[in-house]
Amino acid sequence: MENILEIKNLKVQYNTDEAVVYAVNGLSLELAKGEILGLVGETGAGKTTTALSIMNLLPDAVAEVTGGEIIYNGKNVFGMSKSELRDLRGSEVSMIFQDPMTSLNPVMTVNDQIEEVLKIHNPQMTKAERDKRVADILSLVGIAPERGKSFPHQFSGGMKQRVVIAMALVAEPSLLLADEPTTALDVTIQAQILTLMKELEEKLGTSMIFITHDLGIVAEFCQSVAVIYGGEIIERGTVEQVFACTDNHPYTSSLFQCIPDLETDEARLKPIPGFVLDPRTVPKGCPFADRCEHCTERCRTEKPAVQYVEEGHFIKCHLFEGRRHDV
Amino acid sequence: MSEALIETIHLKKHFNTSAGVVHAVDDVNFRINAGETLGVVGESGCGKSTLGRTMIRLYEPTSGKVLLHGQDITALSKKEFRSVQNRMQMIFQDPYSSINPHFTIGETILDPLRVSGDSGDKTSRLEKVAETMELCGLPDRYFNTYPHELDGGRRQRVGLARALVLNPEFLICDEPVSALDVSIQAQILNLLMDLQDSRKIAYMFITHDLCVVKHISHAIMVMYMGQVVEYAPKQELFQHHVHPYTIGLLNAIPTTDLSRRGRERHLLTGEVSNPINPAPGCRFANRCPYASEKCREPQELTEIAPNHFVACHECARHA
Numbered sequence: 001m002e003n004i005l006e007i008k009n010l011k012v013q014y015n016t017d018e019a020v021v022y023a024v025n026g027l028s029l030e031l032a033k034g035e036i037l038g039l040v041g042e043t044g045a046g047k048t049t050t051a052l053s054i055m056n057l058l059p060d061a062v063a064e065v066t067g068g069e070i071i072y073n074g075k076n077v078f079g080m081s082k083s084e085l086r087d088l089r090g091s092e093v094s095m096i097f098q099d100p101m102t103s104l105n106p107v108m109t110v111n112d113q114i115e116e117v118l119k120i121h122n123p124q125m126t127k128a129e130r131d132k133r134v135a136d137i138l139s140l141v142g143i144a145p146e147r148g149k150s151f152p153h154q155f156s157g158g159m160k161q162r163v164v165i166a167m168a169l170v171a172e173p174s175l176l177l178a179d180e181p182t183t184a185l186d187v188t189i190q191a192q193i194l195t196l197m198k199e200l201e202e203k204l205g206t207s208m209i210f211i212t213h214d215l216g217i218v219a220e221f222c223q224s225v226a227v228i229y230g231g232e233i234i235e236r237g238t239v240e241q242v243f244a245c246t247d248n249h250p251y252t253s254s255l256f257q258c259i260p261d262l263e264t265d266e267a268r269l270k271p272i273p274g275f276v277l278d279p280r281t282v283p284k285g286c287p288f289a290d291r292c293e294h295c296t297e298r299c300r301t302e303k304p305a306v307q308y309v310e311e312g313h314f315i316k317c318h319l320f321e322g323r324r325h326d327v
Numbered sequence: 328m329s330e331a332l333i334e335t336i337h338l339k340k341h342f343n344t345s346a347g348v349v350h351a352v353d354d355v356n357f358r359i360n361a362g363e364t365l366g367v368v369g370e371s372g373c374g375k376s377t378l379g380r381t382m383i384r385l386y387e388p389t390s391g392k393v394l395l396h397g398q399d400i401t402a403l404s405k406k407e408f409r410s411v412q413n414r415m416q417m418i419f420q421d422p423y424s425s426i427n428p429h430f431t432i433g434e435t436i437l438d439p440l441r442v443s444g445d446s447g448d449k450t451s452r453l454e455k456v457a458e459t460m461e462l463c464g465l466p467d468r469y470f471n472t473y474p475h476e477l478d479g480g481r482r483q484r485v486g487l488a489r490a491l492v493l494n495p496e497f498l499i500c501d502e503p504v505s506a507l508d509v510s511i512q513a514q515i516l517n518l519l520m521d522l523q524d525s526r527k528i529a530y531m532f533i534t535h536d537l538c539v540v541k542h543i544s545h546a547i548m549v550m551y552m553g554q555v556v557e558y559a560p561k562q563e564l565f566q567h568h569v570h571p572y573t574i575g576l577l578n579a580i581p582t583t584d585l586s587r588r589g590r591e592r593h594l595l596t597g598e599v600s601n602p603i604n605p606a607p608g609c610r611f612a613n614r615c616p617y618a619s620e621k622c623r624e625p626q627e628l629t630e631i632a633p634n635h636f637v638a639c640h641e642c643a644r645h646a
Contacts, residue, residue: 042508042509042510043479043508156598158598159598186370186371186535186599187370187535187537187576187579187580188370188575188576188579188594188595189370189598190579190581191578191579191581191594191595192594192595192596194581195594213508213509214581215583216580216581216582216583217581219581219582219583219584219585219588220581220582220588221581239585240585243583243585244585254510255509255510256583258509258510258512258513259509259513259538259583260513260516260538260539260541260542260543261538261582261583261584262537262538262541262565262577262580262582263582263584268517268520269513269516269517269542270513271510271511271512271513271514271517272510272513275478275480275511276478276508276510276511
C-alpha cells in the first residue's frame, strides 16, 4: 500500500541553557494511507516531539533537527517553504492536542474558531458556505449547531474536546495527529470521544497517528501499533501481532506486565526496574539496556538492528536476531 | 466482624457558592477495618476528593460524623484533634505541587515530626526520617536534595514518606499514581501494598482508574455526584455489579484483551451535571437508560447481597 508518511532516521534535540536534551534519536516510521497507528510510550519518550516534527512545528529557539527527513506525500517537510507549510498544516495534516482547555481561544466563539480554519485554507468559500460547513461539522461531532455561538468556557471538558476535533477535521485533512486526546477526560467521556473518532475515521478515511500511553486504547481503537522508547521505535506491528504477546520487545512485555488488568487477579505487579532513560544522554547500545532483564554486554555497546519476526512486525532487539519466521 | 478502624455516619459536605449549594458529599456511610483498603471511584467532580479531605477535617463537615476507633473526631476541639491527626495522613495526586520546593527532602519528611510535637530529640527524629526514607525506597543521599532534582515517581515516594513518618493507622491516597507513568505506577502500588502488609495501615484509595482500584482494594465504593451508588466487596462488585452507572463505567474502560475488541459497548451518553441544588431523586437518572418516573424519588442504599449495597430501586427490586 502507498505510504502517506515516511519518517527516516529522524533526530531531534533541544538545546537548552543547562543541557542538550536528545528527544528523538534515529526514529523511522512509515504510515500507510488510511492506517490508524497507535504510538505508545512513556513520558519523555519523544512522542510529542515526533508529532510536532511532522508538521514542522518544533520551537525554533531551542529545537534542532540534527538528522533525517520526513516525507509527506513525496515531499520533505523540512525543505518546505513558508507557504507550502501553511498549506500542509491544517488542510493536509492537523493535530489534536492533549488539553482541550488550553487549545481553544477563550475570546472567540466556537463558530468563529472553526470558521477561521476555512477562511485560511479555503479562501474561495463564501460566508454562507462556510456557515453551513461549520454547522455540519458541529453536528458531526455531536454538538447542536446553535451552541456554536457560545464561548469555550461555556462548554465542559468533553464538549471542548469535540470542538477541537471539529476544528481539526473541518478542512478535511488526510492525516490527523492526535496527541493524547482523551487523557484529560473521564473514562465515560473518553469512550464517547473514541467512538466518535472511530466513526469519523470510517466516514472520512483519514489516516491517523494516535499518541497515547494507554495500551487499552490502542487495543480497541488502532489497527497497528508502534512502541517508542528513548526516542526510537523499538517495536512495530499490527495490533493483533503485538497484543498476541508471543513475540515482544522486552520493554513491551514489561509494559503489559505492569498494568493492572480487569480480567486477571495478580497479587503483585511486576514493575520495570529503574527509571525512564535520562534524555540528556544517548546510550551507545539499546536504550532499554539498563532496565532489561535479558541485557547482555552486547546490548550496552551495540545498537540493535531491526529484526522482522513476521511480515509487518519488527522488534529492535538483539534477542530476536535470526528468529525471523518465514515470511 | 472486626471492629472498624474508621467509619463515617451520614457524612455531608456542602459548599455555598453564588450559584447555589453544591452538594459535594451527600450522606456517605462506610467503614474501613485496620489493614484494609477501600477504593473510592468516580468521575471528576463526583466528590471523592472532598470526601477524603472532609474525613481528616481539611474541610469541616456540614453534618455527620467520622469515627476513629469509635470516637467522633468531628466533635473534637482543634487542640484535641491535633493528637488524633497524626494517626490519619494523606498523600496527594500531584507530586509536583504538593511538596514545598524550598525544603530539602530531609526537611520535608522531618517537618511533620516537628509540627506534631514528637517527643524525641533531634537524633531520634533524624533516625526516624532515615528509617522512613529507606522504607519508601529513597536512598539517603537524597536527604539534602531539593524536590526539583527528583522525577515524579521519586517525588511521590517523598509524599508517601512524609505521611508515613508519623506512623499513621489510616492513609488517604488521593489519586497517588494517576500522574505517573505506568512503569513507575506499578512500583508505587507495590510499595503501598507492602507497607499495608507490614504495618497494617488502612487505606482509602481515591482514583478514577478502575484497574488500579481492582488491584489494590478490598472493598469498592462507586460515587456519583456526591452520593454512593454502589458499595461492595471487590470480587462481588466486579462479578455482580448491578447499578447502571457502575455498568457504564466498567464498560467504558479500554482493555488490552483483543477478544473484547469490537464488543457491544453500552456507552453512557451525556455528562456529569453540576451538583448544585440537586433534585431529591436519583442524580444519575438523566443519563440512565432505564430511568422511570420512580427515579424522581430519593433512592436508598439497599443491601441486595451480603455487604453489597446499591442505591437504585430497580436493581433492588430485581435482586
